[in-house]
Amino acid sequence: MKTNKVRGLIAAPFTPMHENGEINLPVIDKYVDLLLEQGVTSVFVNGTTGEGTSLTLEERKIIAEKWIEAGKAKLDKVIIHVGTANLKDSQELARHAAKAGADMIGSMPTFFFRPASIELLVDYLAEIAKVAPDLPLFYYEIPEMTGVKFDMCHMMELAVQKIPNFGGIKFTSFDLPTFARCVDKFADKLSLCYGKDEQLVSALLLGAHAGVGSTYNYSGMIYSRIFKAAKAGNFKEATKDQIFSAKMIGVMFDEEMLLHRLK
Numbered sequence: 001m002k003t004n005k006v007r008g009l010i011a012a013p014f015t016p017m018h019e020n021g022e023i024n025l026p027v028i029d030k031y032v033d034l035l036l037e038q039g040v041t042s043v044f045v046n047g048t049t050g051e052g053t054s055l056t057l058e059e060r061k062i063i064a065e066k067w068i069e070a071g072k073a074k075l076d077k078v079i080i081h082v083g084t085a086n087l088k089d090s091q092e093l094a095r096h097a098a099k100a101g102a103d104m105i106g107s108m109p110t111f112f113f114r115p116a117s118i119e120l121l122v123d124y125l126a127e128i129a130k131v132a133p134d135l136p137l138f139y140y141e142i143p144e145m146t147g148v149k150f151d152m153c154h155m156m157e158l159a160v161q162k163i164p165n166f167g168g169i170k171f172t173s174f175d176l177p178t179f180a181r182c183v184d185k186f187a188d189k190l191s192l193c194y195g196k197d198e199q200l201v202s203a204l205l206l207g208a209h210a211g212v213g214s215t216y217n218y219s220g221m222i223y224s225r226i227f228k229a230a231k232a233g234n235f236k237e238a239t240k241d242q243i244f245s246a247k248m249i250g251v252m253f254d255e256e257m258l259l260h261r262l263k
């Protein structure tokens with residue numbers, strides 16, 4: 001099985017499109033270089049920022065293939081989001097990601113008919129993980145968009161028992177106390193990636209292994225400085241950049257996550 005170790009900055013890339021809404025694949029080669037120039041070393045493809053759940057399966061497959069091909073020997077990890085509203089589509093995307101050479105896969109829960117219990121959520125993830133047994137599966141926790149909210153520490157306890165290739169979590173929530181419990185319990189065996197850019201430094205202080213976010217696409221240099229300063233224990237420096245990030249995000253988003261403002 002491929003390693004579940006991912007570290008540093010993971011961008012959640014936009015899906016480049018032409019005016020007519022067709023996918024603009026060739027620009028992804030330059031996109032990889034743009035991210036690397038900012039210190040971003042991995043990508044989480046077809047996620048929220050990539051509008052994955054608004055794309056067809058075929059579109060998601062060609063985008064995944066292009067990021068894997070463009071990122072080869074350049075990016076550290078290409079992680080493909082396979083979450084959909086149903087199991088069979090997610091399994092199809094997971095099989096495809098494995099065949100195409102992805103390093104990892106991630107999945108959010110079903111978000112219309114939501115899992116009725118934490119056990120059912122883990123069983124669902126296990127059904128996705130089993131069709132791509134050589135890839136670590138990450139759970140994509142994003143309750144503000146999915147409406148699914150369980151205790152992530154408990155979820156991971158169940159996942160490590162039931163899913164041999166469970167790799168970690170992509171934690172997009174302001175709930176730092178829960179994130180702290182997850183770090184305490186699982187930091188030595190899983191990868192814990194934090195997904196709220198405006199609170200990255202707090203998550204790093206707690207022990208996050210990686211940050212994953214949308215504003216990394218064009219402000220990666222800010223988060224690179226935060227990461228380096230935090231890892232060096234220079235929190236005064238890290239906090240300065242984090243305050244800038246919080247102010248920048250405050251300008252872009254008022255009360256809701258308006259993706260179009262990011263594009």
Ligand SMILES: CC(=O)N[C@@H]([C@@H](O)[C@H](O)[C@H](O)CO)[C@@H](O)CC(=O)C(=O)O
Nearest residue numbers: 012047048049172195196197198213214
């Ligand atoms: C809801 C949302 O878009 N969250 C972003 C954050 O990067 C967010 O844009 C940022 O923290 C500003 O609020 C990411 O966590 C989403 C993400 O990783 C993805 O697009 O897959």
